[in-house]
Amino acid sequence: MSEEQRTQLAVERTYLAWWRTGLTGYAVALATARIVPDLAKTRVQWPYTLLGIAFALLGTVCLGYGDYRRRRGGDASSTLMLVITGGGALLGVALIVLLAVAP
Numbered sequence: 001m002s003e004e005q006r007t008q009l010a011v012e013r014t015y016l017a018w019w020r021t022g023l024t025g026y027a028v029a030l031a032t033a034r035i036v037p038d039l040a041k042t043r044v045q046w047p048y049t050l051l052g053i054a055f056a057l058l059g060t061v062c063l064g065y066g067d068y069r070r071r072r073g074g075d076a077s078s079t080l081m082l083v084i085t086g087g088g089a090l091l092g093v094a095l096i097v098l099l100a101v102a103p
Helices: 003-040 046-071 078-101
Strands: none
Touching (some): 003 046, 046 078
């Protein structure tokens, strides 16, 4: 296998990893907005919906960024990576706080 083929396969694997991450963001969005409020038996729905929308947006950014990297041959933007990682961490902390204070 040539070096070019290996590079292409590595780019493809990375692209698929971004897809998996994006789809996971969608699954977390659905669970946060629709399933968690029922399990928590809370009367207030809007914070969960808002957080679910944010997770869906994060999933969309991951899908878009994966395609951007694939088109550029795998080049990564460290600034955008920091934004995606920080955004995901912030959403995770927000979910933990929301679950901790939910009645």
